[in-house]
Amino acid sequence: MVSFEEARNVILSSVSATGVERIHLLDAAGRVLAEDMAAPWDMPSWDNSAMDGYAVNSADCGAAPCKLRVSAFLPAGAKAEGVRVEPGCAVRIMTGAPTPEGCDAVVPVEETDNGDHEVTLREPATKGQHIRFRGEDVQAGATFARAGSVIRPPEVNMLAGFGMALVPVHRRPTVAILSTGDELVELGRTPGPGEIINSNTLSLATAVREAGAIPLIIGIARDTRASHLEKLQEGLKADVLITSAGVSAGDRDLVRDILEELGARQVFWKVGIKPGGPTAFALHGATPVFSLPGNPVSTMITFEEFVRPALLKMQGHRRILRPFFKVVLREELRKKPGKVQIIRIRLERENERWYASSAGNQQTAILKTMVDAEAIAVLPAESTRFAAGDEVDAHFYGNHIDLLEATP
Ligand code: AMP
Ligand code: MG
Numbered sequence: 001m002v003s004f005e006e007a008r009n010v011i012l013s014s015v016s017a018t019g020v021e022r023i024h025l026l027d028a029a030g031r032v033l034a035e036d037m038a039a040p041w042d043m044p045s046w047d048n049s050a051m052d053g054y055a056v057n058s059a060d061c062g063a064a065p066c067k068l069r070v071s072a073f074l075p076a077g078a079k080a081e082g083v084r085v086e087p088g089c090a091v092r093i094m095t096g097a098p099t100p101e102g103c104d105a106v107v108p109v110e111e112t113d114n115g116d117h118e119v120t121l122r123e124p125a126t127k128g129q130h131i132r133f134r135g136e137d138v139q140a141g142a143t144f145a146r147a148g149s150v151i152r153p154p155e156v157n158m159l160a161g162f163g164m165a166l167v168p169v170h171r172r173p174t175v176a177i178l179s180t181g182d183e184l185v186e187l188g189r190t191p192g193p194g195e196i197i198n199s200n201t202l203s204l205a206t207a208v209r210e211a212g213a214i215p216l217i218i219g220i221a222r223d224t225r226a227s228h229l230e231k232l233q234e235g236l237k238a239d240v241l242i243t244s245a246g247v248s249a250g251d252r253d254l255v256r257d258i259l260e261e262l263g264a265r266q267v268f269w270k271v272g273i274k275p276g277g278p279t280a281f282a283l284h285g286a287t288p289v290f291s292l293p294g295n296p297v298s299t300m301i302t303f304e305e306f307v308r309p310a311l312l313k314m315q316g317h318r319r320i321l322r323p324f325f326k327v328v329l330r331e332e333l334r335k336k337p338g339k340v341q342i343i344r345i346r347l348e349r350e351n352e353r354w355y356a357s358s359a360g361n362q363q364t365a366i367l368k369t370m371v372d373a374e375a376i377a378v379l380p381a382e383s384t385r386f387a388a389g390d391e392v393d394a395h396f397y398g399n400h401i402d403l404l405e406a407t408p
Contacts, residue, residue: 001270001277003381004305004340010267011281011306015288017316018171018239025159028151030212031169032316037145040162042135046080047099050130054090054112054119055103058127066121074100090119099131106130148318170316175208176238177201178218178231180246180255181294186220200244200299207303210398211311213240221246221254228258236262236284239314242307245294248278255291256280264289272339272381275364276302297364301342304376304397322395327356327377333386340381344373345394356394373397 002010020034049055060068068090072083074097085091085102093099093106105125113120138144144162145155151167159167184198185191198220205215216238221231223246232255235241246255247269256266264284269291271279275298280291288310292302312320327347335341345356356377360369377394379386386392 002268003272007271015310020168021171022166028167033149034168034170036143036147039138042140043137049093049106050132051108053106053108055093056090058105058125061125064124172214173239173314174214175240176216176218176235177204178235179244180221182223184220211308213311228254241289243291247280247291274339324393326391327354327394330357332388341379343377344369345377
């Protein structure tokens with residue numbers, strides 16, 4: 001048995017980033033930049049006005065009120081060539097328009113009488129005021145977004161501003177999903193006696209998609225060698241293979257045996273984590289193969305803790321583990337020593353601390369508790385007892401924008 005931490009480390013050191021593809025900016029949201037992006041030009045490209053108002057020479061208007069002749073007009077989009085702020089003059093200017101020669105300050109229209117041919121400034125102007133200087137945002141050649149950054153609206157805005165229609169991102173890995181077991185029927189069929197619906201495939205596909213990868217549904221391998229051979233072979237064509245069930249101690253171990261027969265090298269089987277202990281990890285060439293236990297709660301938790309970080313790393317993410325934060329336990333918790341225990345929790349914010357209460361019955365077979373969980377508390381392997389009021393590490397399960405918004 002490997003520890004939770006060893007399992008995660010060996011998985012993460014076994015996977016590497018996928019290749020690079022160039023895609024249109026509008027399709028790039030949520031993808032990860034594969035290269036540092038350097039500014040092709042200064043942003044902004046020329047000194048320009050930050051306000052609607054009057055371009056002036058501050059030496060002319062050190063004292064207020066001050067009257068100037070309005071000699072020209074520069075709307076947004078106008079060129080400043082040939083326009084000059086002569087002594088005793090001002091140029092009417094709009095936000096974003098280039099500042100003309102001789103101008104070293106902009107006086108906002110609100111501080112004037114808004115005159116057309118003559119303008120009176122009510123406030124003195126100081127050198128540099130309300131001018132956006134060339135390159136003050138980003139200078140030509142500077143890195144404005146780093147490899148590993150997720151592309152969000154701000155990245156899109158800046159990439160677009162630099163005229164970059166195609167952006168280099170890591171390819172989304174394909175992830176084959178294979179459920180195993182004679183008891184399974186596909187969604188849409190009514191299960192007969194002893195049968196259950198293959199819900200894991202759909203849940204895994206959803207989780208894969210949420211992690212940014214492409215799920216490929218392989219279907220069900222029946223509990224025979226022939227069926228496993230055929231389906232596993234098909235699954236091994238993807239960038240990643242996930243299998244569900246058939247790896248517990250009580251099973252006939254078909255998944256692991258036949259993976260080995262197909263040339264996969266088992267890296268570990270059994271992890272010090274509960275739920276999720278029977279998890280196996282193998283490499284077929286460079287293809288990672290995750291064999292997750294079939295119990296839906298175990299399947300989801302082992303995906304969350306082991307597969308999701310691997311998929312994020314493959315897509316080039318810088319942050320691949322959800323950040324831990326401290327939660328205060330509402331209730332006492334006891335566990336056996338030797339394994340990390342995952343507790344499904346709900347959160348409340350009080351006095352600037354997060355308080356955790358159990359999301360329900362913690363038995364592995366209780367799926368509803370998973371539905372009700374907002375976060376996951378990770379209890380260290382060696383500990384056995386936690387009192388109410390103790391602090392433990394937790395991370396969100398899913399993207400709880402609702403909870404974050406509730407944070408005072
Ligand atoms: P196993 O890992 O084969 O011992 O399965 C553990 C439990 O998970 C059993 O109750 C199975 O019926 C259930 N199970 C296995 N595969 C699936 C699946 N694809 N969808 C939902 N439940 C499953
Ligand atoms: Mg089974």
